Structures are given as structure tokens and as C-alpha cells.
Amino acid sequence: MTPLLDIRDWRLAFDGFEGRAQVLDGINLTVMPGETIGIVGETGCGKSVLARSVARLVDMPPGRILGGSIHFDGQDVMAMNGAALARLRGHGIAMIFQDPMTYLNPVFSIGAQMVDVIRAHDRASGQRPRNSAAARKKAADLLGSMRLPEPAGMLDRYPHELSGGMRQRVLIAMALIGTPRLLIADEPTTALDVTIQAQVLRLIAELVAMHALTLMLISHDLGVIGALCRRVVVMYAGTIVEDGEATTVFANPRHPYTRGLLAAVPDLEKPQHRAQPIPGQIPNLLSPPSGCRFHPRCALAVEQCTRDKPVMRDVAGRSVACHLAEHA
Amino acid sequence: MWRYVARRVALTGLMLFGLICITFTVSNIAPSDPAALAAGPDATRDMVATIRREYGLDRPLPEQFIRYVTGVVQGDLGRSIVSTRPVTQDLARFFPATLELVVLSMLLGVGLGVPLGMMSAVLKNTAPDHLTRFAAVSLVALPAFWFGILLQLFFSVWLEWLPTSGRLEVATAPPPFVTGMYLFDSLFAGQFNTFSQALAHAALPALVLSFPCLASILRVNRAEMIEVLSADYITAARAHGIARLRVICVHALRNAMLPTLAMIGLRWGWMLGSTVLVETVFDWPGIGLYAVSSAIAGDFKPVMGVTLLIGLNFMVINLIVDLLYGVLDPRLRNAP
Ligand SMILES: Nc1ncnc2c1ncn2[C@@H]1O[C@H](COP(=O)(O)OP(=O)(O)O)[C@@H](O)[C@H]1O
Ligand code: SF4
Ligand SMILES: [Mg+2]
Numbered sequence: 001m002t003p004l005l006d007i008r009d010w011r012l013a014f015d016g017f018e019g020r021a022q023v024l025d026g027i028n029l030t031v032m033p034g035e036t037i038g039i040v041g042e043t044g045c046g047k048s049v050l051a052r053s054v055a056r057l058v059d060m061p062p063g064r065i066l067g068g069s070i071h072f073d074g075q076d077v078m079a080m081n082g083a084a085l086a087r088l089r090g091h092g093i094a095m096i097f098q099d100p101m102t103y104l105n106p107v108f109s110i111g112a113q114m115v116d117v118i119r120a121h122d123r124a125s126g127q128r129p130r131n132s133a134a135a136r137k138k139a140a141d142l143l144g145s146m147r148l149p150e151p152a153g154m155l156d157r158y159p160h161e162l163s164g165g166m167r168q169r170v171l172i173a174m175a176l177i178g179t180p181r182l183l184i185a186d187e188p189t190t191a192l193d194v195t196i197q198a199q200v201l202r203l204i205a206e207l208v209a210m211h212a213l214t215l216m217l218i219s220h221d222l223g224v225i226g227a228l229c230r231r232v233v234v235m236y237a238g239t240i241v242e243d244g245e246a247t248t249v250f251a252n253p254r255h256p257y258t259r260g261l262l263a264a265v266p267d268l269e270k271p272q273h274r275a276q277p278i279p280g281q282i283p284n285l286l287s288p289p290s291g292c293r294f295h296p297r298c299a300l301a302v303e304q305c306t307r308d309k310p311v312m313r314d315v316a317g318r319s320v321a322c323h324l325a326e327h328a
Numbered sequence: 329m330w331r332y333v334a335r336r337v338a339l340t341g342l343m344l345f346g347l348i349c350i351t352f353t354v355s356n357i358a359p360s361d362p363a364a365l366a367a368g369p370d371a372t373r374d375m376v377a378t379i380r381r382e383y384g385l386d387r388p389l390p391e392q393f394i395r396y397v398t399g400v401v402q403g404d405l406g407r408s409i410v411s412t413r414p415v416t417q418d419l420a421r422f423f424p425a426t427l428e429l430v431v432l433s434m435l436l437g438v439g440l441g442v443p444l445g446m447m448s449a450v451l452k453n454t455a456p457d458h459l460t461r462f463a464a465v466s467l468v469a470l471p472a473f474w475f476g477i478l479l480q481l482f483f484s485v486w487l488e489w490l491p492t493s494g495r496l497e498v499a500t501a502p503p504p505f506v507t508g509m510y511l512f513d514s515l516f517a518g519q520f521n522t523f524s525q526a527l528a529h530a531a532l533p534a535l536v537l538s539f540p541c542l543a544s545i546l547r548v549n550r551a552e553m554i555e556v557l558s559a560d561y562i563t564a565a566r567a568h569g570i571a572r573l574r575v576i577c578v579h580a581l582r583n584a585m586l587p588t589l590a591m592i593g594l595r596w597g598w599m600l601g602s603t604v605l606v607e608t609v610f611d612w613p614g615i616g617l618y619a620v621s622s623a624i625a626g627d628f629k630p631v632m633g634v635t636l637l638i639g640l641n642f643m644v645i646n647l648i649v650d651l652l653y654g655v656l657d658p659r660l661r662n663a664p
Contacts, residue, residue: 082572089566089569090568097564103563103564104561104564116578117570158659178568178569
């Protein structure tokens with residue numbers, strides 16, 4: 001079976017006034033159709049940039065590709081022409097984002113924005129774009145299936161008139177217009193109230209099951225990932241450090257950073273165990289640490305860690321990038 | 329929406345009253361005696377007093393003010409002491425000429441400034457962007473009269489493509505009066521020959537007048553487009569598969585047009601008040617020349633009239649800009 005997404009040794013940097021920040025440093029990730037994979041890591045570790053790379057949404061400049069490749073469904077994403085890119089975006093890959101307010105255009109009505117996307121997909125799939133009445137009908141149907149009240153009336157409203165939860169549902173509806181195969185959700189609930197978070201997560205889970213979507217869920221919240229994803233990928237400072245079944249990784253983490261992340265989650269059942277934040281700070285990517293990028297913060301670090309970059313190895317039923325994975 | 333409109337209109341009325349107060353005050357504290365000026369250097373005291381009485385200049389200030397305001401409301405701006413015609417009649421003759429120039433310049437400024445600003449933003453920090461911005465800065469820095477004369481020499485004297493001055497050839501009769509703007513009136517009357525002649529006459533002065541306006545519209549539009557193009561909703565639109573051209577020209581532009589529109593409004597008011605240099609260079613019979621020659625003669629009613637007219641125009645444009653804001657930005661419609 002061809003992987004749906006195949007990222008090989010992906011290296012990406014941003015050029016700025018202060019120099020070049022190595023934001024993604026040799027990412028290898030293969031996603032098979034139907035997988036639900038969660039990407040976790042501290043803020044700034046490159047999760048969003050990775051997600052955007054996949055749909056070729058990183059602006060160059062300031063972005064700069066230093067090497068590697070991304071294939072979607074066997075096709076080289078970086079080599080796509082305009083038409084192929086239009087089919088890829090929305091049709092192959094759809095994205096939902098963190099802050100539903102800023103990701104909706106403030107000056108267009110919900111209906112206008114949805115109709116625009118619907119017609120763009122008609123064009124991308126080689127049909128004549130349907131007329132606006134038909135497009136509005138489809139938009140209202142989609143909003144209805146997101147369990148938004150009064151979907152037809154919703155079309156004439158503007159983003160600022162909706163609540164955060166409603167806006168995120170609108171964005172999810174827009175993402176599903178092109179019947180995508182891969183849904184990338186970049187911190188979809190981080191900006192929402194706790195009660196709304198649960199509803200939106202349930203909606204995403206239902207849609208993934210109903211449309212047999214492949215899901216790539218990005219979050220810094222392990223609980224969110226545990227609830228929706230079978231596989232988890234842990235990122236640290238632009239690298240993947242651990243990758244495996246969520247149950248395996250959570251029950252028995254092998255990378256010191258993963259262990260640190262898990263220890264930082266407050267455990268409600270054992271309140272006497274205080275949550276332990278990981279000591280130290282995320283590294284400056286303008287001059288990343290040598291060898292293992294985690295070594296300045298790692299309690300186990302040995303001399304080799306400052307010298308050699310650890311590669312991903314299969315240890316205890318998952319992949320880990322740590323020199324001491326066997327011993328830990 | 330209607331509350332928004334009503335508020336803007338009410339505010340405009342209030343500002344207009346303020347403007348009337350200001351023009352009246354300024355003309356009354358100016359250190360010159362219009363009656364003496366009108367009477368001429370050889371006039372006797374009696375003659376000056378007669379004129380003063382005739383123009384109501386001997387009345388107490390509050391009374392003069394009330395007479396002035398009631399006059400303005402009824403469309404009476406007083407008489408020009410120099411030309412002895414009612415100021416409104418003079419304005420009706422000179423204002424359309426200026427307005428024609430300003431409208432044409434604005435069309436040029438917006439028609440070139442907005443697309444060039446968009447192009448500059450999309451090609452940010454490339455050669456076309458640097459070139460466009462350099463040209464824009466130069467256009468603002470060059471003094472209008474110097475640049476006007478230069479263009480005149482080049483296009484009119486050397487190439488002989490365009491006439492040097494005036495609104496029409498001397499032998500050509502103006503088109504039948506509808507708006508007083510020859511370009512419009514000649515089209516309205518179907519006199520295409522007159523139209524092309526009027527256009528040839530207006531081309532250079534409109535171009536010169538439009539440069540500062542073009543440059544600032546370009547600058548604002550470029551800055552806004554750059555800002556908007558990095559907004560999250562633009563990333564989202566691209567992620568949804570909307571074509572690049574449509575993202576730029578529809579999704580981004582409508583957001584970037586809001587501050588651009590404010591600049592257009594400002595520039596409109598500024599242009600109306602600064603046509604005098606261009607009118608002088610190209611001998612264009614507009615209100616700029618009228619106001620300046622009246623001011624030099626110490627003739628205040630025309631100056632007050634022109635000030636009022638320019639101010640009124642400024643307010644009307646601001647009102648239109650505010651209303652367009654409401655159309656473009658739904659967030660403002662529900663604003664109190
Ligand atoms: N457009 C950009 N220009 C420069 N640097 C960027 C840009 N986008 C992201 N970065 C940098 O890339 C790094 C990773 O960012 P991001 O992927 O957003 O992290 P996160 O894991 O929180 O989603 C950060 O250091 C950020 O500053
Ligand atoms: S490689 Fe060394 S520094 Fe890196 S996580 Fe493993 S032990 Fe720590
Ligand atoms: Mg992020």
C-alpha cells in the first residue's frame with residue numbers, strides 16, 4: 001500500500017535579521033491511509049510549520065528548504081504545478097486551525113466564504129462551478145451536518161457575530177467541502193472554552209470515523225491526542241524524538257523528553273504526585289545545541305549526546321531517537 | 329446600519345457648522361479693511377463708510393454672523409468686492425473646472441496606486457517593488473510647479489503632443505452647461521471632438537496633481553496588503569484551495585482597502601485645497617486661482633466661500649468614506 005503521506009528527511013529554515021533558524025531538522029514521517037496520528041511537543045517546536053509544509057503553505061522567503069521531500073499519495077508536493085496544488089489543497093489535504101476567529105475573513109459573510117470554497121473545488125475537479133444558489137444550498141447542508149443551529153440563516157452572518165465554537169464548526173465545514181483524504185487539525189481546540197473543546201473534539205472524531213479520514217492532530221495537550229489518536233509522534237526543537245502506538249508510548253515512554261512531557265501533566269488520580277515541568281528552556285533555533293538537541297535539558301545526557309545526533313531506532317515496539325533508549 | 333448612517337450624517341452637519349464659525353472668525357480677525365480696499369486708494373472717508381454700510385460691515389459682529397449664517401443656509405455667500413458678482417456665481421464657474429481636475433487625478437491615483445501597491449506587496453523586496461517605491465518617493469518629492477513645467481516643455485513644446493494650457497482651444501466653444509465639467513458635458517452632448525480636446529488639455533495638469541495622491545495611495549495599499557497577506561485568514565483561504573489571484577484580489581484586497589479608502593478621502597480633500605500651483609502652471613481657471621487672486625486683493629467673501637466649499641467637499645467625501653467603510657466592513661455596521 002502506498003503511504004498517504006511520506007515525509008523524508010525534511011529540513012526547513014527561516015531566514016531572518018538574526019540569521020537562519022533551523023526550524024525543522026530532518027523530519028521522517030510516514031502516514032498510511034486511515035491512520036489517526038497525533039503530533040505533540042512544546043510551543044515553538046515546529047508542529048505548525050510541519051503541518052503547513054505538507055500543504056505547501058510555508059512562504060518562501062522567509063522559509064527556505066534545506067533538503068528532503070514530501071510525497072502525498074505518491075506525488076511530490078514540492079514539484080506540483082498550480083492545478084495539482086489546487087487539487088491537493090482542500091481536495092487531498094484539508095486543514096483546520098487554532099484560532100477560529102483569525103482564520104475566517106472578517107469582511108465576508110460565512111455564506112460568501114463557503115460558496116467561494118465550494119466553487120473553487122468545482123473548478124479544481126474539472127467541473128463548471130455550480131451557481132451560487134446551489135452552492136449556498138450545499139453550504140447550508142454542510143453547516144447543518146456540523147450541528148449548527150439554523151444553518152441557512154448562518155450563511156448571512158459574519159465571523160464576529162458567532163461564538164468561538166460556532167466559528168470552529170464553520171471552519172470544519174469548510175475543510176470538509178472538498179471531501180479531503182487527510183485532515184490536519186492544528187490545535188483545533190486550544191482557543192476554545194473547556195466545555196466547547198469536548199464538543200468540537202467529539203465532532204472531529206465522528207467526522208473522521210464517518211468519512212474514513214486520515215487524521216493528523218496537532219496539540220500540546222497529551223489528553224487531546226490520547227482521546228483521538230492511535231499513534232503519537234513527539235517533537236522536540238524541530239526533530240521527531242519518539243513515534244509509536246499512543247498506548248505503548250504513554251504507558252512506557254522511552255525518550256527522556258516524552259517522559260518529561262508525561263510527568264508535566266497533572267495526574268488527577270494521584271494528587272500527591274505534583275506535576276513536574278521540564279527544567280530548562282526550549283533551545284534557540286538560530287544556534288541549536290549540537291548532537292542531541294535535547295541534551296542541555298536532559299538529566300541522562302552523556303558525552304556522546306553533545307557530539308552525535310541520535311537517529312530513530314526501533315526500541316520496545318516504537319521508534320526513539322535517543323542514545324540511551326535501551327537503558328532508560 | 330441605519331443608526332450608523334444617521335450618526336455619520338449628523339456629525340457631518342455639526343462639522344459644517346463648526347467650519348462656518350471658523351471661516352467667519354478668521355476673516356474677521358484678519359488685519360485688513362475690505363471696505364477700504366474696495367473703495368480704492370483715492371476714496372474719501374464717506375465713500376468707504378457707504379461701502380461699509382452697503383456690505384453690512386458696520387453692524388455688530390454677532391449680527392454679521394447671524395446674517396452670514398442665514399445667507400449661507402440660503403445659498404448666499406455674499407458678493408465679491410472685486411468682481412462685484414455674487415460669490416456663488418463665481419464658484420459655479422470656477423469650481424467645476426477644479427472638480428474636473430481633481431476627479432481625473434483621483435481616477436489616476438486610485439487606478440494606478442491600488443494595483444501598483446498590490447503588485448509591490450506581492451513582489452515585496454524584489455526589483456519591481458524597489459523600482460515602484462523609488463518612483464513613488466520621487467514623485468512626492470518633486471515640487472508640482474517644477475514638474476508641471478518640465479512636462480509642459482517635454483510634451484507640449486518639444487513633442488507638441490499636448491496643449492500647454494487652458495481647458496479648450498480658444499476657438500472652441502464650451503459644451504452646453506450641465507455640470508460645468510467639460511469632459512462630462514461634452515460626452516453628454518455627444519460632442520466627441522470637444523471631449524478629446526478637453527481630455528488633451530486636462531491630461532498634464534491632472535497627471536501632475538495626481539502624483540502625490542498616487543504615491544500615498546500606493547504606499548498605504550502596499551503596506552496594508554503586506555499586512556493582510558500574512559493574516560491567518562489568507563493562509564486559510566489558500567489551504568482551502570482558493571486560487572492565488574483570487575486570494576490576492578478578493579480576499580486580501582477588500583481588507584486592505586479599508587485604510588486605503590481613508591487615505592483616498594484625505595487625499596481628495598488635500599487635492600481640492602492644493603490645486604492652485606497646478607492651476608497657475610497650466611492656466612486652469614479653477615477655484616485655486618480664484619481664491620488666491622481674491623486673497624491678494626483682500627476680498628474676503630470669495631475666500632470664505634472657497635474655504636467653505638472645500639470644507640464642505642471634504643466633509644461629504646469623509647461621509648462617503650465612512651459609509652463605504654460600513655459597506656466594506658461588517659463589523660462597523662453594528663457599531664454604535
Ligand atoms: N513565518 C515565519 N517566519 C519566521 N519564523 C517562523 C515563521 N513561522 C514559524 N516560525 C518559527 O518556527 C518555529 C516553529 O514554529 P511553529 O511551527 O509555529 O511552532 P508550534 O510547534 O508551536 O506550532 C518557531 O521558532 C517560530 O518562531
Ligand atoms: S540522546 Fe542523550 S541527551 Fe538526548 S535524550 Fe537521549 S540521553 Fe538525553
Ligand atoms: Mg502551532
